[in-house]
Amino acid sequence: MNEKTILITGSTDGIGRQAALEFAATGATVIIHGRDVHRGTNVAEEIRKATGNIRVDLLIADFSLLENVRRLAQDVKDRYRRLDVLVNNAGVFMNDRRMTADGFEMTFAVNYLAPFLLTNLLLDLLKTSAPSRIVNVSSMVHTRGTLDFGNLQGERHFGGYNAYALSKLANILFTFELSDMLEGSGVTCNCLHPGVIGTKLLRAAFNMGGASTADGAETILHLATGPDVEGITGKYFQDNRVTQSAPATLDRALRKELWKLSVKLAGL
Secondary structure, three states: OOOOEEEEOOOOOHHHHHHHHHHHHOOOEEEEEEOOHHHHHHHHHHHHHHHOOOOEEEEEOOOOOHHHHHHHHHHHHHHOOOOOEEEEOOOOOOOOOOEOOOOOEHHHHHHHHHHHHHHHHHHHHHHHOOOEEEEEEOOHHHHHOOOOOOOOOOOOOOOHHHHHHHHHHHHHHHHHHHHHHOOOOOEEEEEEEOOOEOOHHHHHHHOOOOEOHHHHHHHHHHHHHOHHHOOOOOOEEEOOEEOOOOHHHHOHHHHHHHHHHHHHHHOO
16 A cells, blocks of 8 residues: 555544544555644644654645635645545535535535535546546435435525435435446446444434444445455445445436536536
8 A cells, every 4th residue: 555645535533534544554645635724734643643654644625615626636636646546525414504605505515516526627647547446425315315406405495414315315326427437447436335423424413423433434445445346336335345225326317417417517
């Protein structure tokens, strides 16, 4: 892993922080991402001290702002000659409908549109670094999601759980469509349910506890570095195993329609 470079978004807390710690312990160059400079700086230093790996870098971007996402992608391309693994982990749960400065509903913007844009902007670097991997953190909650193109932003009605479920369904539709598009490129794209993990997101969403962040990071690490998943793409994993995702995720027409709209919304 000494020659690998890994970017994990939303890695100053929770599952993302744990995954960054474990990636750093392998000797890889780890790019952690957050939106708060002070917190991010402290986390990066804590990981360096805990692992003895000085190649832990911090990049700052607010995923509610697409211009920040574009800047993050450019920073990665300017500073690193390769990117072996991109882990799209950053996410939020909002109990109230809030709009970003770009005019998008916050959950949809941060959980789905930002990683969609970031991944597309980094595809060239991932391709030149092949074999490389894209890992998208979804959730079993996607099975309760409904992709209503007339209510993507909660325009007609909004519920925090419904918005979160929709964003996680969109993550999987994006994963499967991208994996088809990347066929033969040497870049794989998979997604996962990390488990019911005791993070601040879980507490905000459901007011409950869960398993450890180490448990939550396990499938992320497996998909990012496991030799037994090399070449496997377009799959949904849970507990390190391929699992059947919701029937809607297999709808090719739905996947293509979402992709087309996402390109427009992200300004690609």
